[in-house]
Structures are given as structure tokens and as C-alpha cells.
Amino acid sequence: MTIFYFVAFLSIFFALMTIFTKNPVHSVLYLVITFFTFTVHYILLNAQFLAVVNFIVYMGAIMVLFLFVLMLLNLNKDTEPMKSHLVKFMGVIAGMCLLVTFLGAFRVLETNNEFVQGHADIGLVKNLGKVLFKDFLLPFELSSILLLTAMVGAVLLAKKETRTNQNG
Amino acid sequence: METAFILEKLILVVIIFVVTLVIAMYSTLAERKIAGFMQDRYGPDRAGLFGLLQPLCDGGKFFFKEEIIPAGAHKTLFILGPTIAIITACISSAVIPWGQTLTIGDQAIKLQVADVNIGVLYIFGVIALGVYGIMLGGWASNNKFSLMGAIRAASQSISYEIAMGLSLIALLMVTGTLSIGEIVAQQSGFVNWNIWVQPLGFLIFMTCAFAECNRVPFDLPECETELVGGYHTEYSSMKLGLYMFSEYINMFVSSSLMAALYFGGYNFPFMYDLGLSENWITILGVIAFFLKIFGFIFFFMWVRWTLPRFRYDQLMNLGWKMLIPLAIANIVLTGIITIVKDTYF
Numbered sequence: 133m134t135i136f137y138f139v140a141f142l143s144i145f146f147a148l149m150t151i152f153t154k155n156p157v158h159s160v161l162y163l164v165i166t167f168f169t170f171t172v173h174y175i176l177l178n179a180q181f182l183a184v185v186n187f188i189v190y191m192g193a194i195m196v197l198f199l200f201v202l203m204l205l206n207l208n209k210d211t212e213p214m215k216s217h218l219v220k221f222m223g224v225i226a227g228m229c230l231l232v233t234f235l236g237a238f239r240v241l242e243t244n245n246e247f248v249q250g251h252a253d254i255g256l257v258k259n260l261g262k263v264l265f266k267d268f269l270l271p272f273e274l275s276s277i278l279l280l281t282a283m284v285g286a287v288l289l290a291k292k293e294t295r296t297n298q299n300g
Numbered sequence: 301m302e303t304a305f306i307l308e309k310l311i312l313v314v315i316i317f318v319v320t321l322v323i324a325m326y327s328t329l330a331e332r333k334i335a336g337f338m339q340d341r342y343g344p345d346r347a348g349l350f351g352l353l354q355p356l357c358d359g360g361k362f363f364f365k366e367e368i369i370p371a372g373a374h375k376t377l378f379i380l381g382p383t384i385a386i387i388t389a390c391i392s393s394a395v396i397p398w399g400q401t402l403t404i405g406d407q408a409i410k411l412q413v414a415d416v417n418i419g420v421l422y423i424f425g426v427i428a429l430g431v432y433g434i435m436l437g438g439w440a441s442n443n444k445f446s447l448m449g450a451i452r453a454a455s456q457s458i459s460y461e462i463a464m465g466l467s468l469i470a471l472l473m474v475t476g477t478l479s480i481g482e483i484v485a486q487q488s489g490f491v492n493w494n495i496w497v498q499p500l501g502f503l504i505f506m507t508c509a510f511a512e513c514n515r516v517p518f519d520l521p522e523c524e525t526e527l528v529g530g531y532h533t534e535y536s537s538m539k540l541g542l543y544m545f546s547e548y549i550n551m552f553v554s555s556s557l558m559a560a561l562y563f564g565g566y567n568f569p570f571m572y573d574l575g576l577s578e579n580w581i582t583i584l585g586v587i588a589f590f591l592k593i594f595g596f597i598f599f600f601m602w603v604r605w606t607l608p609r610f611r612y613d614q615l616m617n618l619g620w621k622m623l624i625p626l627a628i629a630n631i632v633l634t635g636i637i638t639i640v641k642d643t644y645f
Binding site: 157161166181184185187188191192193196197199200203204210256258299 | 428
């Protein structure tokens, strides 16, 4: 439990650092550390597979791409577009709404549920695979189709306009 | 028990660490010797017998060179870059099984630091992390050439990670486990090596390993003719040394990974037919494993002094339009063969 509180403190600390730091590249790096603390949380929950997937996908791929884009744009204090106060105000309201939603969702969460407590090993890759491909096959396949759709959409958006004009 | 366990693992970690560093050190010499051999010249032979002290001289020189941090550089990240590069290179060897169990007295010592059941994924994660070292170093240098090198490194490693992952999925379909220890244990003898069932997967994996290590023909992040030096243009002294060193360590780790996943790891032909005791099999297994690793390291160097460098668009075309479709085809093929084998044989 002590480890949990320590790691939770680190998560919140680095999450706050992500928001409050001025330099975008620093911000991304703090976010990387925040994701790393999430990985530690997953390991504490005995969810090895989730931990390592979080590590590979978020830290290893998505944040590298974030950093990639930031480096290409080379944002810094001088070139950063000034946001109006209205945008900031709206951001605060949206964030608070999200917080209220999360609080409401977690209040009704039953942590004493038998299913949650009785499956301590569900995070191991063998058990997780069996559950995903036997009990939750349809939702799993549907979400993979959702991801595929997003991928096709992204490729279509990134495709050069000129070629489609010539053909059509 | 607990202290003995920790002590055992600690000794193993120290041994592997030292062996990794020594191999990386002598890879630099081997590379220059092999280059010399291929270009019909001697290579370094002044320091010590056959130039054996050359790596020590290089290391000493790196330490005593002036350390320069450019005025416009971001100091913390500039130091963090090579640090991350060398740390990620060193920790990736933790899940590789170097041999079977060694029995000393009544103590059975497993020659693997951590046999986690997600070993393959762990290696993947560490490889993915390794690119941060190059990216941060390149960006923090505040130099356009370094930045170009860093961006090239990032996009290259992301592109080739996909094909690498897909080629590994086909292997995992055959082996049915993510633990490297188990994958190696399944390949006992000679006919059970995974290379016989996954030749295409191995070729894709090896190509991607070359790209992930930034080795020729995929060494575009450090393409001297275009980028002055690459992501490490502004680095001097031991920081440059650490980048170079991490490249050689990565080469060693990926060689050992290829040997373990596809070429049977510590298994060698007729290992149980010679009537040797357990310990001897283990020791011979470790030697066989290292011979395979050295073979792959030699192959890395052979390719470096044989093939020219790719152009950047060729690199991207190869990664996205050749390797990824091939890897997907390999997965489908493996799936079909597995089903046919299960139903008809």
C-alpha cells in the first residue's frame, strides 16, 4: 500500500508538471514519466500484459510521435500561438466536467465485487487472452474493427489531394 | 534462501554486464579488423598484440577528450540523451537465457536473470525506449543536422518496429509463449530450431534488427555525407563514446535475440547424445550460444562493409511497402499451415 501511495503521488506530480511546464518538449517528457508510473501501477495490480503494452504503445510509440511532431514544429515560448482567455476558461470547464463524470463513475464502482477480487491473475497474458477470445470475443473484434477504421481514415486523410483530383 | 537468491542474481547480473561491455568493446576492434580484412589492409595493429589493446586506448582517449556542451544546447537533456541510450542498451539483456541450469554443490543456478512470461514484449518495450536517447540528444544539441538525424532515427525506428512486431507474431503463433526461456527450451537439438519453420519471419526480423540498431545499410540517422555527423554531431568526449557504445551493445543484444529466438539459443546438435553430464551440457550450451552470437555480429559487420547505404525514401518504401505486407502474409501463411497441420496430420 505504501508503494501504491508513493507511485500515485509521483503520477499526480508528473501529470501536474506536464500541465504547468512552459516548454512543450518538457511537457511531453513529463507525460512519458507519467505513463511510466502508470506502468508501475499495472504491475502492482499484477497486470503484467497491460503494463508492458502500456509501456510499448504509449511510451514507445505514441509519445515518440508526439515528440517527433514537436521537434518538426520546433515550438518554443516565442513561436507558441497565444491562446485567448476564453479558450483557457473553456478548457477548465471541460476538465471539471470530466472530473465530475469520473467521480460519478468511480462512486458506483463495486471494488468488493466477487469477480474483481476472485481473479487476481487475470492480468497475466494467458488468462487475459482466454477471457478476451472466449468470453468477450465480439466486443474485442468490434474494437479491432474500430481501430482499423480509424487507421484507414488516417491514411485517406494523409493521402495527397492531387491524385484523387486527377482520377475523379 | 532469500539472500542467496538475491546474491545469485546479483552475481549473474554483474557477469552479464561485464561480458556485454567487453564484447561491445572488442566489437569496435573486430569491426575495424574485419573492415581491414575486406579492404585488403591490416587494420589497427600498433597497440598490443594484433592491436588487442586498441579498445582500451580508444576508451582512454574518449575519457581525456575535452567535454563540450554547446552554448545553445539544452544542458539537462543533452546529458540525458546518451544516458538513456546506454541504460536502455544495457537493460535489454535481462530476459535472455544464456544457458540451462548450472548445478554447483546442491545449488541449481539458472543462467537467466529474469524468466518473465512476457520476455519478448519486455525486449520490445526497451527497444522502443531506446529511441528517446537519440531523439533527446539530437534535439537538445540545438543543431539542425542533429535534429535531422534525430527525426530520421525516430521515424525509422517506429516504421521498422511495426514490421518487427508482425514478424514476431508469426513466431509466437508457432511457439505459443511469450517467455524467451520457454521459446529456447522448445528448440532442443537441431531440427527443432525455429529458423526451419519461420525462415521468412527470420529474414524480416533480421532486416528490422539492422534498422533498429541504426546499422548500415540503414544508418541514415548518422549519415555523415548528408548530416555532417548525424544526431551526435555536437557530442564530444565520452558522451559520444556512450552513443557509439550503446550501438555496439544493441548489436550484441539483437544478435543474441536472433540466436535465441530463431537459432536455438544454447541448444546445439546432439546435445543429449554425447553422454555428458548436466553441467557440461550447460557449459557447452553457453559456448554454442556465444558462437552463434559472434556469428551474427560478424554478419552485421560483413553487411556494413559490403552494402551501400539506402536512400531515405528507399528505406521508407522497404519498411512500409515490402516488409509490413510480407510480415502480414507470413502471419496468414503460418496460421493456415498450423490449421492444416492440426486437422490433417
